[in-house]
Amino acid sequence: MTSRPAAAAAPVARRAARTRPRSGRGERPVWMGEPSKLGVGARGLVLGLGCLAVLVPFWAVLVTSIASPEEVNKAGGFVLWSNEPTLDAYRAVLSGGIVTRALLVSAGITVVGTALSLVATIALAYALSRPGSLLHKPVLLMTLFTLLFNPGIIPMYLTVKQLGLLDSYWALILPVLVNAFNVIVMRAFFQEIPRELRESAHIDGAGELRILLRIVLPLSKAVVSVIGLFYAVAYWNAFFSAMLYLQSPEKWPLQLVLRTYVVNNTPIGADQLSSSLENLPPQISVQMAILVISVLPILLIYPFIQKHFAKGLMVGAVKG
Amino acid sequence: MRSLRDRWRRDRVLLLLALPGVTALLLFHYLPLGGHIIAFQDFQPFLGVWHSPYVGFDNFEPVFTGDPVFLNALVNTVIITLIQVIFVFPLPICLALILNATISERLKRLAQSILYMPHFLSWVIVVALFQQMFGNGGMLNAWLRSADLATFQIIGVPELFKLMITSQVIWKDTGWSTIIFLAALSRVDPAQMEAAVVDGASAARRLWHVTLPAIRPVIVLLLILRLGDSLSVGFEQIILQQAQVGAGAGEVLDTYVYNHGIVGGDWGTAAAVGLIKGIVGVALVLGANRLAHALGEQGVYAK
Numbered sequence: 001m002t003s004r005p006a007a008a009a010a011p012v013a014r015r016a017a018r019t020r021p022r023s024g025r026g027e028r029p030v031w032m033g034e035p036s037k038l039g040v041g042a043r044g045l046v047l048g049l050g051c052l053a054v055l056v057p058f059w060a061v062l063v064t065s066i067a068s069p070e071e072v073n074k075a076g077g078f079v080l081w082s083n084e085p086t087l088d089a090y091r092a093v094l095s096g097g098i099v100t101r102a103l104l105v106s107a108g109i110t111v112v113g114t115a116l117s118l119v120a121t122i123a124l125a126y127a128l129s130r131p132g133s134l135l136h137k138p139v140l141l142m143t144l145f146t147l148l149f150n151p152g153i154i155p156m157y158l159t160v161k162q163l164g165l166l167d168s169y170w171a172l173i174l175p176v177l178v179n180a181f182n183v184i185v186m187r188a189f190f191q192e193i194p195r196e197l198r199e200s201a202h203i204d205g206a207g208e209l210r211i212l213l214r215i216v217l218p219l220s221k222a223v224v225s226v227i228g229l230f231y232a233v234a235y236w237n238a239f240f241s242a243m244l245y246l247q248s249p250e251k252w253p254l255q256l257v258l259r260t261y262v263v264n265n266t267p268i269g270a271d272q273l274s275s276s277l278e279n280l281p282p283q284i285s286v287q288m289a290i291l292v293i294s295v296l297p298i299l300l301i302y303p304f305i306q307k308h309f310a311k312g313l314m315v316g317a318v319k320g
Numbered sequence: 321m322r323s324l325r326d327r328w329r330r331d332r333v334l335l336l337l338a339l340p341g342v343t344a345l346l347l348f349h350y351l352p353l354g355g356h357i358i359a360f361q362d363f364q365p366f367l368g369v370w371h372s373p374y375v376g377f378d379n380f381e382p383v384f385t386g387d388p389v390f391l392n393a394l395v396n397t398v399i400i401t402l403i404q405v406i407f408v409f410p411l412p413i414c415l416a417l418i419l420n421a422t423i424s425e426r427l428k429r430l431a432q433s434i435l436y437m438p439h440f441l442s443w444v445i446v447v448a449l450f451q452q453m454f455g456n457g458g459m460l461n462a463w464l465r466s467a468d469l470a471t472f473q474i475i476g477v478p479e480l481f482k483l484m485i486t487s488q489v490i491w492k493d494t495g496w497s498t499i500i501f502l503a504a505l506s507r508v509d510p511a512q513m514e515a516a517v518v519d520g521a522s523a524a525r526r527l528w529h530v531t532l533p534a535i536r537p538v539i540v541l542l543l544i545l546r547l548g549d550s551l552s553v554g555f556e557q558i559i560l561q562q563a564q565v566g567a568g569a570g571e572v573l574d575t576y577v578y579n580h581g582i583v584g585g586d587w588g589t590a591a592a593v594g595l596i597k598g599i600v601g602v603a604l605v606l607g608a609n610r611l612a613h614a615l616g617e618q619g620v621y622a623k
Binding site: 152 | 324327328330331332333334335337338340341342344345346347348349350351352353354355356358369415418419421422427431432433434435436437438440441442443444445447448449451452453457458459462465466491494495499523552555556559560561563574577578581582587590591594595597598601602605
């Protein structure tokens with residue numbers, strides 16, 4: 001399996017991006033002529049409806065989570081506007097019950113997992129970015145080959161069991177520690193860094209580790225943050241691995257709590273929340289608060305990383 | 321060529337760097353392949369892989385004899401794949417063309433930021449959102465009730481299950497999937513476009529003769545990858561909602577393996593189905609890739 005070098009594709013995309021106007025409005029090339037009103041209208045309609053389809057559910061969930069009990073009762077479910085917002089649902093959920101614990105579990109797995117994954121991925125990608133080094137070819141093939149197949153549920157379960165990881169948080173991290181696709185994306189990025197930089201550092205007496213840390217990584221902030229986001233989102237969102245490998249409910253991460261109390265609609269009460277509030281907020285507000293809490297971290301990081309998506313970063317990786 | 325010793329001295333740091341990643345891949349991608357052995361065993365968890373008795377191909381019986389439960393899972397899987405290849409696959413291409421035709425960079429970036437976002441939500445969240453929107457007590461029905469109109473039962477109806485999961489896939493991933501097509505579209509040669517205009521090509525002709533041929537390799541590539549994945553259809557997504565519609569409509573191959581093996585304890589049959597699924601999956605990727613080569617496309621990897 002020869003990988004078509006990703007290096008060929010990415011610079012082209014980047015060059016194309018540069019020639020495009022920088023201003024916010026953009027300029028129409030002369031040859032394009034004026035677009036028809038109908039075409040512009042139709043395009044605007046599609047984009048507008050698409051964006052609404054994404055935004056409306058979020059809005060409904062958010063407002064319902066902060067609406068007062070009277071408003072929820074009056075609406076008989078979802079509330080689209082609240083005149084007397086309250087954070088009671090969040091107080092109930094975050095006051096130390098099952099949701100709070102699950103939130104901490106998810107945060108812990110995400111932070112530890114992302115850190116370990118990034119280290120392992122950067123290291124492997126850097127080693128693979130140097131054709132001609134010892135064992136380069138077999139290691140590259142071994143990495144690429146994992147993209148072709150997936151071990152399957154039963155063999156994975158047996159392996160995790162044999163390794164003694166059942167009911168341990170490590171079962172949620174180690175099996176997904178390295179994703180070959182992410183390695184290939186990062187490797188393509190590393191290979192774009194001019195080799196003269198590396199070679200001159202080498203002549204100045206820098207070792208591989210120093211070159212990686214001082215030269216390659218500072219130039220690779222974009223790819224590291226995007227791959228970091230991919231890993232973080234995967235850890236935060238992991239649901240099935242937790243369901244498969246964790247047996248004790250007190251170890252549940254947020255996604256399992258979400259499934260039980262929101263998707264399956266299991267009633268959630270004072271016992272689960274260990275809340276000191278006298279009147280619990282309406283069930284649906286509590287559910288929506290859990291939903292908001294599980295979406296929020298992603299929404300918070302997303303804008304910082306999103307700007308890197310367009311940079312032709314993914315292009316190189318397509319041809320693995 | 322330098323001597324092996326020299327190369328070792330030169331590259332040992334690189335090898336050391338590769339070690340953690342390689343170990344993880346070996347332990348959790350290659351080692352599990354050995355677990356497929358239980359497809360040929362009467363696997364007993366307390367005996368383990370080493371001591372369970374071998375039974376030859378007995379576990380494959382449901383597959384070879386066309387056991388209805390297995391067939392149902394297979395048929396559901398294939399139908400869902402077909403629906404998604406036909407109705408879901410072209411959507412990001414259309415959306416990418418629309419985004420690409422949007423001249424205002426600011427508007428384009430805003431739309432992209434919004435449309436990419438659902439991709440980063442977990443299936444649990446997506447399913448929860450859909451239930452809250454379309455469930456019996458959901459937003460749609462609450463609104464219909466308040467307007468004194470008839471309400472619809474959408475969630476939990478077996479006939480609507482495939483429609484439901486398809487709309488969820490569209491909602492979650494259409495935006496994100498445009499990324500790759502947009503990158504390909506940014507490489508369309510403006511000079512070619514200009515030449516086409518000078519020659520009097522209409523917008524539709526330009527689309528057909530310049531734009532689409534330019535992004536065809538990417539379309540073929542993604543289609544191959546999708547076909548290679550024919551037998552995997554949104555496991556997490558389906559296992560979350562299966563209980564609402566029952567196994568008749570909601571069982572696919574992956575859930576069959578999970579329900580029979582890990583839940584039901586019929587390890588051998590589940591492993592056998594999983595093994596066949598894996599082999600067919602690899603064969604599909606290789607076959608689709610060969611087809612692409614035969615059609616003169618690059619495919620996933622060069623010949």
